[in-house]
Amino acid sequence: MISELPKRDLKDGLNLLNQSIDSFNRISAKFELYYRQLEKKVEQLSEQIRIKNQQLELNLKEKEEIKNHLHHILESLPTGVIVIDLKGRITTFNRAAERITGFLAREVITKSFRQTFGSSLFSSLPLDLEAPKEMETQVYTNRKEPIYVKLSVSPVRNFHGNRVGTIISLLDITRTKKLEEQANRAKRLAAMGEMASKITHEIRNPLGSIELFVTLLKRELKDQERLRIIVDHISAGVRSIGNIVSNLLLFVRPQQKSTQEVIDLHQPLRESLLFTAHLLIPNSKIRIITTFSSTPLLVSGDPELLKQAALNIILNAIQAMPEGETLEIITGRKNSSSNGTSVAEVKFMDTGIGIPKANQPKVFDPFFTTKRKGTGLGLTIVHNIVKAHAGTIELESLEGKGTTCTITLPLWGDKRSGLTS
Incomplete structure (x- = not known):
């Protein structure tokens, strides 16, 4: 009786141990399944992250290429471009703006537009316009050189239509203005030349007669010194007029006798x-x-x-x-x-x-x-x-x-x- 009890307890203990082992094995199998599922999920997430990173890198590369492309376009423009934010600071200053104004971009970026251009016309431009404005005027560069520029001032707006700054475009038209002045001068010279041609023709005929009569008068007055002096003055005046007429002819047709x-x-x-x-x-x-x-x-x-x-x-x-x-x-x-x-x-x-x-x-x-x-x-x-x-x-x-x-x-x-x- 006494020896049967330990055997029963041992058997029960073995059964309990087997049950525990079975339970552990089942739990281990579940954990292993969960681990594999989690591992697979991690692999899937890693692949998704890798793809997303590739897409992000590609997008960043495309944006950088677009940015560089736009920058090259901006720097290649013959028109000067200056962009100013709402605080009046210069945020963009392209190569043409450097050439036209005489300032370097590295000197003016983030600087106040008003302070940079001091008392020049640039500094008095209205920066809070709601509509574009154009003008042609003469300004002085940083080198104190006068130039003619065509200016355009426009508001910069975001996607919501709110003004976020101002853009100024400027074109150096000094050479064009000089050509216009030369053309206008040529027209004036042509008109004056035609007038001068008629005047010289009308003057030369009587002038020749006066000169002839003065010569004859000198001979008649060879013994009258006081009158000869007066005649000499007349002769000098005739020569002076003759020189003016000769210059007029040269002005009208400088190549005629060439x-x-x-x-x-x-x-x-x-x-x-x-x-x-x-x-x-x-x-x-x-x-x-x-x-x-x-x-x-x-x-x-x-x-x-x-x-x-x-x-x-x-x-x-x-x-x-x-x-x-x-x-x-x-x-x-x-x-x-x-x-x-x-x-x-x-x-x-x-x-x-x-x-x-x-x-x-x-x-x-x-x-x-x-x-x-x-x-x-x-x-x-x-x-x-x-x-x-x-x-x-x-x-x-x-x-x-x-x-x-x-x-x-x-x-x-x-x-x-x-x-x-």
Whole structure:
């Protein structure tokens, strides 16, 4: 009886242990199944994350490419683009804006637009416009150079239509304005030329008669000194009118009596300097310095007209230096910015009184002069002679500092060289 109890307990214990093992095995199997399911789920999630990451990377790459593409487009535009946020800070400043304004993007990005441009017209532009506004005006760059620009100011809006900033586009139209001024000047010159042609024709006929009668009168009054002096004054006046008429004719048709030949541009320059030397008094304080090209500058044209043009400029420079200063004449070759060909260039640089800014646009206009005895045709004739030789003439001046007159002519062999009507 006593020995049967432990056997029963042992058997029960074994049964309980077997049940526990079976239960553990079932739970282990379930855990293993859950683990495999979880592992598979993790693999699926990892694959989804990998795909999402690839898509995200692709999207980021596409956005970066689009951003770079738009940036390259923005930087390649000939129009300057400036974007300003609602706080008035510059957020975009492309390469054209740098070129036009003279500021560098790295200097102005995040800076206040008003403070950056100070008191210039840019700073007074309205930045809170609800509609675009356009204008053409003259402004000064960071280099203190005056330029003409076409401005457009527009609001920048988000997807909801709310204004988030301002965009300013600016186009440098300085060259266009200069071409317009040249075209207008050409029209004025043509109209004045026609008028001058009629005037000179009407004046020359009676002028010849007056000159003849003055000569005869001199012979009759050879013994009357007082009257001869009066006649001499009349004769001088007739000669003065004759010179004006001759200048008018040269202004009207500078190429009419011309001969065309290939010459070294230094030849008419030296001849005009030789003529000028006789006009300067021995004690004159005016110094003329020449820095001529070591190689000939061959041009096709009329040597007499070119000498006349050089002489007019030199005389103008001398008259602008009453106290005695320096005139420097420099010659050389230069690449033309318009078509890349080489041109002959002559610079006349004086250190005289300069030309007031208000008068500078008028210097090539006929009959414009600030001299008491001037006809106002000297530079007009120069302008016509240079244009007749397919050249260019530019004048830069600072009042009280001096004036630089630059002439370019096509070198011989260029299809543009030679006289044109």
